Every structure is written in C-alpha cells, then in structure tokens.
Amino acid sequence: MNQKPVNSTIAATLSALGPLLSGNRTRAYVKDEIPADLDVRFSDLISGLAAVSVDERKMIGDKLTRRVAWGLREFAVRMATRAVRTDDPKYVLLGLRALALETDPDDPRDFFVAVGPLYRASELIGARAGPLFDEAARFTASELSEFIRAFPRRPSDNRRLADFGFREEGAGPTFRFVSTAPSTDDPSVRALLGDLLPKDESEE
DSSP states (O other): OOOOOOOHHHHHHHHHHHHHTTTTHHHHHHHSOSSOHHHHHHHHHHHHHTTSOHHHHHHHHHTOOHHHHHHHHHHHHHHHHHHHHHTOTHHHHHHHHHHHTOOSOSOTHHHHTTHHHHHHHHHHTTOOHHHHHHHHHTTSOSHHHHHHHHGGGSOGGGOOGGGGTEEEEOOGGGOEEEEOSOOTTSHHHHHHHHHHSOHHHHTO
8 A cells, every 4th residue: 555645844844854954953942042043943843743543643754864863852851941930831742742743763761751741741731631631642643652641650769850861950930951971072981982982983
C-alpha cells in the first residue's frame, strides 16, 4: 500500500529545521534565550501537525532525522521552562506533543528523560498532570506516547527530577531546567573524550 505523501507545508518546515540544527547549533539552542526563533519554528510544526490525522503524525515521526528529533527533545525541555516562567500549562502540552512525535528513536531512553522536567513544570504551576499527559499521549502512537500517558501514575519516587538528569535553576524570568548530564562544554569531559577517542575523531 502506498504511503500518503507528507503535507507539503509540514515537509517544508522539517526541511528548513535541519540546517538550523547542524553542527553545534543544537547545543547552542539549549542555552538560547526563551523564546528563540527555533522555539517559534518548532511550535509552528506542532501546531501544523495538530491539523492532520494521528496516522499522518506517526508517519512523519517515523521519518524524523536524528538532528530534528534531538532538536524536538531540547524544545520539549525549553517548553517546560517556559511553562514555569509564564505559569501556563499550554507549554507543558506543547513540549509533551513534541516528545510524543518521536515514534522511532535510536534509544527511547534518551527522550524519556525529557518527560521529567515537563512533569515537574506541571507541579510547579499547579496544573493537573493527568489530563495534560493523556491529551499529549493521544497526539500519536509510539513507545514515548505510552510512557507519557503512564508517567503521572508512577510512584512519586519514580518521578524525581534529579533521577531524569535535570535540576532547577533561577527563579521567575530566569528560571530554567538545566541538564546535569556530562557536557562536552566541560573541559574535563572534553579531555576525557580526547583520551578515549582516536586522535582524528577527537579533533573533529
């Protein structure tokens, strides 16, 4: 059976996102002010996808490039931050939908962890997580969407932000969820990678 072609507007948006996330740009995006141009572009993508069927969203999720998939992951964490800064649960939903779109990641655990800040954001703003997470899970059909659906029902000890590799930093307009995972921006991490990788790879 022939697959239905991807909506041309959505296809164009996805094509434009790739170059904007090339090289070190995804890493820079993590630290950009909120909102940034990429936040607007990802928001437009998710809004456009809301107008198509679940099957079409799944097909698009299956075809995401690794670069765009990781961009969506960072977007989701940024939306958790934005939800807290604005006291608006719509950004929690937006971030969750971005994650749910990941229908075929190399390792789902890389994306599961981003659910932690979104859940914590819902707690901080006093939003009911269950309905938000259920609505986001219906956005598409994937392993991640099922994880999202189940997350609010996990024991509280299994929802701790630190266990998902994040911490809270700042307050009010400077509040941000920050990853505690080792970063290649850390000189000690770069030195370790230099020792572990072949010489030509470590200098790329």
